[in-house]
Amino acid sequence: MEREKVMELLEHIGRKAKEAEPELRILSDEKKNQVLNQAAEALVRHTQQILAANEKDMEKGREKGMKAGLLDRLLLTPNRIEGMAEGLRQIAALPDPIDQIIKEHTPPNGLHIRQVRVPLGVVGIIYEARPNVTADAFGLCFKTGNVVVLRGGSDALFSNQAIVEVLRETLTTCGCPAAAISLLSDTSRETAAAFMKLNSYIDVLIPRGSAGLIATVVKNSTIPVIETGSGNCHIYVDEDADLTMATEIIYNAKTQRIGVCNACESLVVHEKVKDVFLPLLAEKLSEKEVELRGDERACATIPMKAAKEADWGSEYLDYILSIKVVDSLSEAIAHINRYNTGHSEAIITKNLSHGEQFLREVDAAAVYVNASTRFTDGFEFGFGAEIGISTQKLHARGPMGLEALTSYKYQIYGNGQIRG
Amino acid sequence: MEREKVMELLEHIGRKAKEAEPELRILSDEKKNQVLNQAAEALVRHTQQILAANEKDMEKGREKGMKAGLLDRLLLTPNRIEGMAEGLRQIAALPDPIDQIIKEHTPPNGLHIRQVRVPLGVVGIIYEARPNVTADAFGLCFKTGNVVVLRGGSDALFSNQAIVEVLRETLTTCGCPAAAISLLSDTSRETAAAFMKLNSYIDVLIPRGSAGLIATVVKNSTIPVIETGSGNCHIYVDEDADLTMATEIIYNAKTQRIGVCNACESLVVHEKVKDVFLPLLAEKLSEKEVELRGDERACATIPMKAAKEADWGSEYLDYILSIKVVDSLSEAIAHINRYNTGHSEAIITKNLSHGEQFLREVDAAAVYVNASTRFTDGFEFGFGAEIGISTQKLHARGPMGLEALTSYKYQIYGNGQIRG
Numbered sequence: 001m002e003r004e005k006v007m008e009l010l011e012h013i014g015r016k017a018k019e020a021e022p023e024l025r026i027l028s029d030e031k032k033n034q035v036l037n038q039a040a041e042a043l044v045r046h047t048q049q050i051l052a053a054n055e056k057d058m059e060k061g062r063e064k065g066m067k068a069g070l071l072d073r074l075l076l077t078p079n080r081i082e083g084m085a086e087g088l089r090q091i092a093a094l095p096d097p098i099d100q101i102i103k104e105h106t107p108p109n110g111l112h113i114r115q116v117r118v119p120l121g122v123v124g125i126i127y128e129a130r131p132n133v134t135a136d137a138f139g140l141c142f143k144t145g146n147v148v149v150l151r152g153g154s155d156a157l158f159s160n161q162a163i164v165e166v167l168r169e170t171l172t173t174c175g176c177p178a179a180a181i182s183l184l185s186d187t188s189r190e191t192a193a194a195f196m197k198l199n200s201y202i203d204v205l206i207p208r209g210s211a212g213l214i215a216t217v218v219k220n221s222t223i224p225v226i227e228t229g230s231g232n233c234h235i236y237v238d239e240d241a242d243l244t245m246a247t248e249i250i251y252n253a254k255t256q257r258i259g260v261c262n263a264c265e266s267l268v269v270h271e272k273v274k275d276v277f278l279p280l281l282a283e284k285l286s287e288k289e290v291e292l293r294g295d296e297r298a299c300a301t302i303p304m305k306a307a308k309e310a311d312w313g314s315e316y317l318d319y320i321l322s323i324k325v326v327d328s329l330s331e332a333i334a335h336i337n338r339y340n341t342g343h344s345e346a347i348i349t350k351n352l353s354h355g356e357q358f359l360r361e362v363d364a365a366a367v368y369v370n371a372s373t374r375f376t377d378g379f380e381f382g383f384g385a386e387i388g389i390s391t392q393k394l395h396a397r398g399p400m401g402l403e404a405l406t407s408y409k410y411q412i413y414g415n416g417q418i419r420g
Numbered sequence: 421m422e423r424e425k426v427m428e429l430l431e432h433i434g435r436k437a438k439e440a441e442p443e444l445r446i447l448s449d450e451k452k453n454q455v456l457n458q459a460a461e462a463l464v465r466h467t468q469q470i471l472a473a474n475e476k477d478m479e480k481g482r483e484k485g486m487k488a489g490l491l492d493r494l495l496l497t498p499n500r501i502e503g504m505a506e507g508l509r510q511i512a513a514l515p516d517p518i519d520q521i522i523k524e525h526t527p528p529n530g531l532h533i534r535q536v537r538v539p540l541g542v543v544g545i546i547y548e549a550r551p552n553v554t555a556d557a558f559g560l561c562f563k564t565g566n567v568v569v570l571r572g573g574s575d576a577l578f579s580n581q582a583i584v585e586v587l588r589e590t591l592t593t594c595g596c597p598a599a600a601i602s603l604l605s606d607t608s609r610e611t612a613a614a615f616m617k618l619n620s621y622i623d624v625l626i627p628r629g630s631a632g633l634i635a636t637v638v639k640n641s642t643i644p645v646i647e648t649g650s651g652n653c654h655i656y657v658d659e660d661a662d663l664t665m666a667t668e669i670i671y672n673a674k675t676q677r678i679g680v681c682n683a684c685e686s687l688v689v690h691e692k693v694k695d696v697f698l699p700l701l702a703e704k705l706s707e708k709e710v711e712l713r714g715d716e717r718a719c720a721t722i723p724m725k726a727a728k729e730a731d732w733g734s735e736y737l738d739y740i741l742s743i744k745v746v747d748s749l750s751e752a753i754a755h756i757n758r759y760n761t762g763h764s765e766a767i768i769t770k771n772l773s774h775g776e777q778f779l780r781e782v783d784a785a786a787v788y789v790n791a792s793t794r795f796t797d798g799f800e801f802g803f804g805a806e807i808g809i810s811t812q813k814l815h816a817r818g819p820m821g822l823e824a825l826t827s828y829k830y831q832i833y834g835n836g837q838i839r840g
Contacts, residue, residue, distance in 0.1 A: 022757060026780060107802035111791055120813050121783075199638075203813055218619075219642055224814045245836045252838035337442060359831040360446060363541075371531055371834025380839070381830075382527035393540050393623055393827035394644045395815040407813035410801075411779040414791025416665045418672035419800070 006191050013182050014201030017122045017147045020177035024145050025119050027176070029096035032143055036092035039170040040085035043135065046166045047081050053162035054131065061155055073130050074156055084135040084163075091139040094384045097402050098145050112413040117406045119145035121203035126151045126192065126217055128209035131159035137208075138167055138181045140387050144405040147180050149202060151195055153209075154187035161185070196221035208388055211315075226395060226404070228388030231261035231343030232315045233373040236332045236358065238349035239270040243277050245370060246348040247284050250321075253346070253372040255288040259317045261389060262344050262376040266312065266322045268332045271297070274325050278302050290319045297325035312339045329354050333361045340364055342391040344373035365391060365398035426611050433602050434621030437542045437567045440597035444565050445539050447596070449516035452563055456512035459590040460505035463555065466586045467501050473582035474551065481575055494549050494576055504555040504583075511559040514804045517822050518565050532833040537826045539565035541623035546571045546612065546637055548629035551579035557628075558587055558601045560807050564825040567600050569622060571615055573629075574607035581605070616641035628808055631735075646824070649811030651681035651763030652735045653793040656752045656778065658769035659690040663697050665790060666768040667704050670741075673766070673792040675708040679737045681809060682764050682796040686732065686742040688752045691717070694745050698722050710739045717745035732759045749774050753781045760784055762811045764793040785811060785818035 043050070054076040061071050100117040107113065123146045127133045134150060141148035152160040160183055168178040184191060196205060196217060204224050207217035211230045218225055235253060237246045253264035269277060278301045282292060292304035293311050304323070311322040312335075326332045336345050346368035347358040355369035366376040376399060378386025383401025390396045396404035463470070474496040481491050520537040527533065543566045545557045554570060561568035572580040580603055588598040604611060616625060616637060624644050627637035631650045638645055655673060657666045673684035689697060698721045702712060712724035713731050724743070731742040732755075746752045756765055766788035767778040775789035786796040796819060798806025803821025810816045816824035 022754075022781065022783070025783070105802060107800065109795065109800055111788075111795060111800075113801060118783075118813075222639055224644065224812060226814070242836070248836065248838055256839055334442075355833075361442065363442070363445070363538075364829065366830040366832060368531075368832045368834060371832060371837040372839050374839040375529065375531060375832070375834075375837065376830075380527065380529055380531075381533060382525060392644060393538075394646070397827050398830050407817050409784065410786040410796075410818050412786060412788045412791060412795070413775075414788060414795075416662070416668065417791040417795065418668055419676055419792050419794035 003190065006186065006188075006194055009184070009186060010191070010194055010198055013149060013184065014198050016179040017149050017182060018201050020147050020179035021121055023177055024142075024147050024180055027145060029098075031174070031176070032096065032145070033092040035170060035174045035176055036088045036139055036142065038174060039135075039138075039167050040088040042166050042170045043081055043085045043088070043163070046162070047078050050081055050159065050162045050166070051076060051078070053158040056158040057156055066155070070129060070155075074159070076131060076159060080132065084132050087132075087136055088139045091143050091385055094143065094402060096143065097406050102408055109417055110414070111417055114411045115408050116411050117403075118409050120405055120407050122147045122149060122201055123405065124149045124151070124195065124198070124202040124205040124223065126195070126205065126207045126209075126213065128153040128213060129155040131156045131163060133208060134160045134163045134183070135167070137387070140385055140402065140405060142180060144402050146405055149182050149184070151184045151192055152187070157185075157187055193220060196223060199223050206388060226388070226390055226400070227392040228400075229261070229343065229391030230315045230341050231263070231373075231389075231391070232266065232313065232339060232341045233262060233264050233344045233346075234266045234268055234336045234340060235264050235346045235348065235373065236268040236336065237270060237273060237277055238329065238347055238351060238354050239272040240351040240354060241270075241273060241277075241348040242350055243273065243280060246277065247281050249346070249348060249370070249372050250281060251284050253374050254285065254290060254321055255319065256372075256374055258319060260374075261315075262373050263317070264321070264373050265314065265316050266324065266339070268324045268326055268335055269298070270332070271325055271327050274298065274301050278323070285321065288319055290321055292321055292323055294323040295325055298323040315341070329357060333358065337361075337363050343389065344368065344376040346371060346373050365389065423610070426606065426608075426614055429604070429606060430611070430614055430618055433569060433604065434618050436599040437569050437602060438621050440567050440599035441541055443597055444562075444567050444600055445541075447565060449518075451594070451596070452516065452565070453512040455590060455594045455596055456508045456559060456562065458594060459555075459558075459587050460508040462586050462590045463501055463505045463508070463583070466582070467498050470501055470579065470582045470586070471496060471498070473578040476578040477576055486575070490549060490575075494551065494579070496551060496579060500552065504552050507552075507556055508559045511563050511805055514563065514822060516563065517826050522828055529837055530834070531837055534831045535828050536831050537823075538829050540825055540827050542567045542569060542621060543825065544569045544571070544615065544618070544622040544625040544643065546615070546625065546627045546629075546633065548573040548633060549575040551576045551583060553628060554580045554583045554603070555587070557807070560805055560822065560825060562600060564822050566825055569602050569604070571604045571612055572607070577605075577607055613640060616643060619643050626808060646808070646810055646815060646820070647812040648808030648820075649681070649763065650735045650761050651683070651793075651809075651811070652685050652733065652759060652761045653682060653764045653766075654686045654688055654756045654760060655684050655766045655768065655793065656688040656756065657690060657693060657697055658749060658767055658771060658774050659692040660771040660774060661690075661693060661697075661768040662770055663693065663700060666697065667701050669766070669768060669790070669792050670701060671704050673794050674705065674710060674741055675739065676792075676794055678739060680794075681735075682793050683737070684741070684793050685734065685736050686744065686759070688744045688746055688755055689718070690749075690752070691745055691747050694718065694721050698743070705741065708739055710741055712741055712743055714743040715745055718743040735761070749777060753778065757781075757783050763809065764788065764796040766791060766793050785809070
């Protein structure tokens with residue numbers, strides 16, 4: 001698209017979104033739940049229509065030789081559409097965080113100050129080829145009174161358009177502004193770049209997808225970004241660890257699902273237990289043919305590939321585990337703080353004070369004593385929803401539930417106070 | 421400075437700051453308070469040295485024809501240095517937010533999850549010619565366990581260097597890393613631009629100063645920014661207002677201090693009370709020779725200058741007030757939501773439901789019923805400190821106290837949990 005047309009399109013979508021914002025901001029919880037439940041029904045009712053659109057994307061994908069894994073992420077089935085619908089129903093059932101009074105107090109000036117939870121406003125979401133994100137992002141944003149503007153990947157454009165059409169129809173039927181959700185119909189890079197600079201219309205931008213996508217958004221956006229990120233997660237096996245527990249936890253964190261950000265990528269092990277522990281672990285991990293890459297001392301303990309410097313910083317997302325031997329808890333913490341991505345880190349220890357030092361000194365969103373890093377997840381944390389896992393420290397850190405999509409305002413009651 | 425040198429300087433400062441971070445993060449409250457109190461003493465003890473440096477800045481300022489107002493902002497006196505010291509002592513006396521448990525819970529998986537307050541890490545502050553910000557920013561960041569890297573204006577460079585030197589000496593004397601505070605000695609635009617892209621070392625950037633400075637930082641920074649902003653603040657006088665109260669509040673909000681972001685810039689008044697109210701108000705405001713600029717109906721009520729479209733969006737920071745007449749509360753809210761900067765807005769009314777509608781529907785950091793907008797301030801809000809007033813919705817909104825300089829982490833206790 002030529003630049004002028006792109007800006008016209010973005011201006012139009014942005015203005016419509018901003019216009020819808022005041023109405024969304026004050027919707028009652030009942031109304032929001034009504035829309036979410038009806039949207040769920042409508043998605044199921046329009047299954048054939050959505051599948052037909054998805055088939056067009058799949059065809060394009062097959063033609064351009066998309067890999068099986070990606071094709072599977074793109075594929076919709078009646079079951080997956082029911083899954084999207086169920087997601088919307090679950091979001092409807094969650095408590096509404098909007099209008100919650102977070103704190104209230106009366107300072108000496110006599111003003112009564114209430115800190116009240118409010119929507120962020122207009123949320124932009126940039127994501128890749130998974131069409132289920134479309135319904136999910138709408139559900140989370142709508143429940144929290146936010147307008148959402150989506151920029152999905154070009155590979156899923158037909159599917160996304162079909163889903164958004166159903167959602168917009170539902171909004172209109174329920175008497176809500178259709179502009180509560182919109183989708184950029186142009187998926188070019190230039191449009192994405194211009195979208196990231198739409199500060200006058202978009203309050204916050206959330207990229208969901210690969211590390212490359214996220215880095216591009218962080219670098220180019222002038223809109224505040226919530227960075228959801230990669231996880232180079234470590235598990236440290238302390239000198240006082242229960243080694244059976246350590247084996248089970250690492251086996252789980254490494255192999256239960258390899259392509260996820262909370263999977264374990266690196267083992268740090270205390271010198272004193274390496275001789276007993278590494279053979280145990282290697283045997284267990286051999287069940288899944290996990291490749292081990294160790295430092296000098298690890299390699300001297302049992303046969304494995306030598307780790308290179310690049311291994312310490314790698315998020316493999318594969319059946320590979322790097323192994324570093326350390327002489328102390330402090331060394332383990334320093335190693336982890338140097339190479340981690342601020343996601344999830346665990347210590348396995350029976351020593352409470354070691355556990356506490358680790359929890360305190362390791363700098364990450366989620367730090368564990370004696371549990372698998374795989375628990376870093378909005379559902380496992382009991383939030384009932386998840387918009388992503390933040391690896392930044394501003395605004396929200398770790399699994400983000402509905403609250404991460406809110407801000408607050410101060411509502412102040414006076415009786416004529418003036419400042420002296 | 422040539423580009424290579426600039427990058428070398430920034431890398432050096434960034435690396436030192438990052439190295440100091442783990443130590444700062446776990447300092448006890450007692451230790452932090454000891455440093456803050458000793459820094460206060462040291463500033464007073466080095467008054468002559470700081471004044472001598474300040475005199476060099478003043479001389480440069482006078483030579484280049486700096487205006488009286490700016491010269492006054494730049495000037496240090498023994499009293500002002502004592503003020504900086506007192507600021508540090510007050511910060512020491514505040515409760516330490518770090519290590520606070522914000523929430524804790526145990527979801528069905530049996531993990532005990534604690535949300536614990538932690539420092540942000542390394543905070544960058546870009547500010548203009550007020551040297552007192554130097555000590556202030558250090559105090560707030562240090563109390564919250566953050567390392568701070570300052571980029572002050574070139575006009576105050578000698579003063580800032582003298583203050584930072586005293587603070588770094590105190591840190592060293594107390595056994596803390598001097599790199600807890602550093603100041604860019606190069607104040608060129610190129611260095612500032614490179615500083616704003618130092619993502620690997622700086623966790624958050626806070627600009628303090630003019631709207632132009634803030635806009636530049638928002639536009640160019642790839643580091644997350646907390647936007648402290650301008651205030652185009654409105655007061656709406658409802659049909660059910662106590663008009664004497666309204667007069668007092670507007671007089672206060674407009675004239676008590678004109679150059680501040682929480683001063684009132686625009687009056688919105690209900691048609692039904694304009695004939696009685698505008699003459700009352702005009703008389704009161706004439707005491708300070710406030711210029712009125714009204715829409716058609718306001719001008720038809722009492723003689724005043726006609727407002728132009730640009731007036732509705734103007735933060736005058738001067739003895740000028742724009743006046744808009746509306747037919748309803750909804751029209752007032754729509755007008756305010758269109759032109760405000762998300763700072764502070766007030767309604768004067770005896771009608772509770774009008775007050776509540778205003779509080780709910782006006783989109784701003786602080787919304788008031790029957791009080792002056794001038795109260796939007798960390799001290800007036802009872803926070804005991806203020807790093808600025810945020811007009812964005814991410815992370816922190818409104819007056820920012822110590823908590824705004826913190827993030828959180830999840831500390832999780834398990835007993836061998838793995839994910840099924």
